[in-house]
Amino acid sequence: MTFSAETPDEKLSTLHQRLSEQLHDHNYRYHTLDAPTISDAEYDQLLQQLLQLEQQFPQLVTPASPSQRVGSVPLDKFAAAVHGEPMLSLENAFNSDDLIAFDTRIKRFLATSTEIEYLCEPKLDGVAVALTYNKGVLIRAATRGDGTIGEDITQNVRTIRSVPLQLHNDFPDLVEVRGEIYIDLADFRRLNQLRRDAGETPFANPRNLAAGSLRQLDPRLTAARPLKISCYGIGKLIGKAPQTHQQLLDNMAKWGLQVNLVQTRCVANIHAVISSYQQLLERREQLEYEIDGMVVKVNHRDMQDELGVKSRTPRWAIACKFPPRQAETILKSVRLQVGRTGAVTPVANLISVNVGGVNVSSASLHNWDEIERLDAHIGDTVIIERAGDVIPAVVRVVKEKRTGTEQTIPRPTHCPVCNSPLVQEADEVVPRCQGIDCPARLKESLKHFCSRGGMDIQGMGDRYIDQLLRLNLVSSIADLYRLRKEDLFQFERMGDKLADNLLAAIAGSKNRPLANLIYALGIRHVGSHTARLLAGQFGSLDKLADAAHEALIGIHEIGSQVADSIVSFFTAAKNRALLADLTELGVAPPSENRQPTGKLLKGKTVVLTGSLERFTRKEGEELVMQQGGRASGSVSSKTDYVVAGTGAGSKLDKARSLGVAVLTEDEFLELIAPGENQ
Numbered sequence: 001m002t003f004s005a006e007t008p009d010e011k012l013s014t015l016h017q018r019l020s021e022q023l024h025d026h027n028y029r030y031h032t033l034d035a036p037t038i039s040d041a042e043y044d045q046l047l048q049q050l051l052q053l054e055q056q057f058p059q060l061v062t063p064a065s066p067s068q069r070v071g072s073v074p075l076d077k078f079a080a081a082v083h084g085e086p087m088l089s090l091e092n093a094f095n096s097d098d099l100i101a102f103d104t105r106i107k108r109f110l111a112t113s114t115e116i117e118y119l120c121e122p123k124l125d126g127v128a129v130a131l132t133y134n135k136g137v138l139i140r141a142a143t144r145g146d147g148t149i150g151e152d153i154t155q156n157v158r159t160i161r162s163v164p165l166q167l168h169n170d171f172p173d174l175v176e177v178r179g180e181i182y183i184d185l186a187d188f189r190r191l192n193q194l195r196r197d198a199g200e201t202p203f204a205n206p207r208n209l210a211a212g213s214l215r216q217l218d219p220r221l222t223a224a225r226p227l228k229i230s231c232y233g234i235g236k237l238i239g240k241a242p243q244t245h246q247q248l249l250d251n252m253a254k255w256g257l258q259v260n261l262v263q264t265r266c267v268a269n270i271h272a273v274i275s276s277y278q279q280l281l282e283r284r285e286q287l288e289y290e291i292d293g294m295v296v297k298v299n300h301r302d303m304q305d306e307l308g309v310k311s312r313t314p315r316w317a318i319a320c321k322f323p324p325r326q327a328e329t330i331l332k333s334v335r336l337q338v339g340r341t342g343a344v345t346p347v348a349n350l351i352s353v354n355v356g357g358v359n360v361s362s363a364s365l366h367n368w369d370e371i372e373r374l375d376a377h378i379g380d381t382v383i384i385e386r387a388g389d390v391i392p393a394v395v396r397v398v399k400e401k402r403t404g405t406e407q408t409i410p411r412p413t414h415c416p417v418c419n420s421p422l423v424q425e426a427d428e429v430v431p432r433c434q435g436i437d438c439p440a441r442l443k444e445s446l447k448h449f450c451s452r453g454g455m456d457i458q459g460m461g462d463r464y465i466d467q468l469l470r471l472n473l474v475s476s477i478a479d480l481y482r483l484r485k486e487d488l489f490q491f492e493r494m495g496d497k498l499a500d501n502l503l504a505a506i507a508g509s510k511n512r513p514l515a516n517l518i519y520a521l522g523i524r525h526v527g528s529h530t531a532r533l534l535a536g537q538f539g540s541l542d543k544l545a546d547a548a549h550e551a552l553i554g555i556h557e558i559g560s561q562v563a564d565s566i567v568s569f570f571t572a573a574k575n576r577a578l579l580a581d582l583t584e585l586g587v588a589p590p591s592e593n594r595q596p597t598g599k600l601l602k603g604k605t606v607v608l609t610g611s612l613e614r615f616t617r618k619e620g621e622e623l624v625m626q627q628g629g630r631a632s633g634s635v636s637s638k639t640d641y642v643v644a645g646t647g648a649g650s651k652l653d654k655a656r657s658l659g660v661a662v663l664t665e666d667e668f669l670e671l672i673a674p675g676e677n678q
């Protein structure tokens with residue numbers, strides 16, 4: 001689409017408005033209703049249209065335009081933001097006695113002996129924010145700061161897709177919404193892995209990552225981080241006020257805000273609060289995000305008003321803290337780990353200690369800059385932290401406990417395994433082993449190559465890889481495919497059957513999908529997600545190997561650093577030789593044919609639901625795509641077919657109510673390959 005006029009005519013303004021409304025609506029369906037009706041790619045297409053239009057006519061840009069999610073120009077510094085009402089903090093309760101005392105205080109203050117109704121909410125461990133909505137439009141987002149004045153981070157918060165830029169359904173004239181911005185544990189692990197791969201210091205916990213992402217002066221950096229929000233209250237409100245906190249949360253959800261209603265409980269008295277706390281503590285490990293406690297609030301808002309606030313904390317709420325994920329122990333020694341990219345990282349050997357229910361005897365120290373920053377010494381008393389099931393890290397040294405016998409941790413100059421000199425590039429935080437044939441690097445490369453997300457060679461675990469190296473049976477990844485049965489017989493306790501199984505697993509891996517092979521090669525910055533993108537885009541390893549930097553950065557989600565890393569991997573003679581070897585040895589991923597092979601479902605939208613027996617959901621979706629159709633996750637009036645397996649539920653009901661054609665698996669197969677499936 002191209003535009004030439006300087007000012008948008010009415011048609012273009014209407015188009016802009018329509019696109020904005022569509023994007024808001026799809027966002028609401030995706031984040032609030034959890035029932036998208038278009039794919040991510042289609043959403044991106046609409047957004048691109050809107051961006052093009054706004055580029056041509058900047059006067060169309062409004063604070064609520066969905067374009068604001070992309071991130072605009074960087075700031076020099078954040079402006080101050082005065083809160084409409086102070087952002088308070090909470091008093092803490094550490095046990096049930098503290099909770100009973102809280103309840104007693106409330107009853108005394110209200111001069112009542114009637115039981116108090118409480119709302120129990122998860123206490124998310126993220127960053128507190130205040131969102132101001134004027135006539136339903138997000139006009140400002142601010143950090144807590146000192147509680148009275150925070151920092152204006154509107155540009156950054158607008159990039160978070162689960163923050164509505166525009167409220168829905170009967171919202172008040174003005175409202176200051178309070179919530180917590182956080183990052184899921186899975187995203188935290190993924191981003192930290194990328195940082196480790198890049199030789200950067202990982203974040204100690206999801207909270208630090210969320211805080212770091214929000215405090216970027218360049219909103220495009222924030223936009224690249226998968227931040228989420230959970231809203232739990234309000235500050236200033238002009239409009240109808242609900243009677244209870246529960247009603248307030250329900251209303252907020254109706255306006256399109258993310259509220260954690262699933263984990264919130266309304267209970268009749270303080271004893272029920274105590275059991276609610278126990279239950280939430282038990283659910284803690286299953287949650288996809290980190291919580292550090294439960295917040296208890298008096299449910300009736302008139303009681304809240306009567307109770308009022310002390311200097312900085314309300315009398316009507318309290319935070320019940322969970323046992324900390326931190327523990328104190330002694331740093332006994334430091335061992336060096338050599339990764340597959342040659343990165344040498346220090347790992348602390350600790351006196352074993354229980355951290356929130358898990359025994360921990362080693363923790364990451366990340367790199368020597370970090371050791372210096374922490375001022376860590378051998379013999380030091382240290383605080384370690386474990387977030388979710390993430391690798392524990394040393395976060396602080398308890399210097400007051402020093403005895404004077406602590407020893408410095410020297411920077412290594414040579415690889416602890418192959419003794420090659422280590423080199424640290426100016427822009428890196430870790431030294432790297434330069435030994436091309438370093439056994440430690442090879443070992444890590446082999447482990448990665450055989451791993452589940454890689455070539456998935458079952459049975460080829462650490463123990464056998466160690467033996468392969470010790471017996472000098474492999475000096476490159478390709479050598480795995482040269483192994484013979486008699487080689488394996490040199491292993492300790494290797495039987496005929498086991499050897500056959502291992503060889504079969506190795507041979508079976510030759511036809512893994514291209515994405516697995518790309519990931520398995522262990523190219524820096526190329527995790528499984530990027531590998532899938534590359535496989536989808538290039539379709540063959542040869543094409544990827546010849547791809548130029550420009551072609552790579554043209555792919556959505558691939559930046560310059562990743563492109564550089566891919567190009568330099570495939571330029572290295574040693575890696576070219578490896579690819580040639582692998583091909584010669586028969587490693588041949590099936591070609592990724594993304595083009596439809598038929599058109600029996602051209603232009604049709606198909607939803608697969610229920611438990612399917614003749615194919616998996618993924619295979620079914622592939623079949624739809626091969627016939628030129630589109631597989632969708634939710635049923636709407638635009639759905640052409642619903643393929644229903646056994647136990648199909650609400651999607652089937654919806655299809656029936658909308659009069660959408662419902663097919664059995666057999667009928668579906670018959671539709672796409674008539675006559676072949678009897």
Ligand code: IVH
Pocket residue numbers: 088089090121122123124125127128129179180232233295314317319
């Ligand atoms: S209520 C007056 N509810 O915990 C009410 N806070 O000191 C004050 N937090 O940083 C906050 N989840 O951002 C409340 N469900 C929840 C919460 C919550 C997390 C954070 C809040 C603040 C700290 C309280």
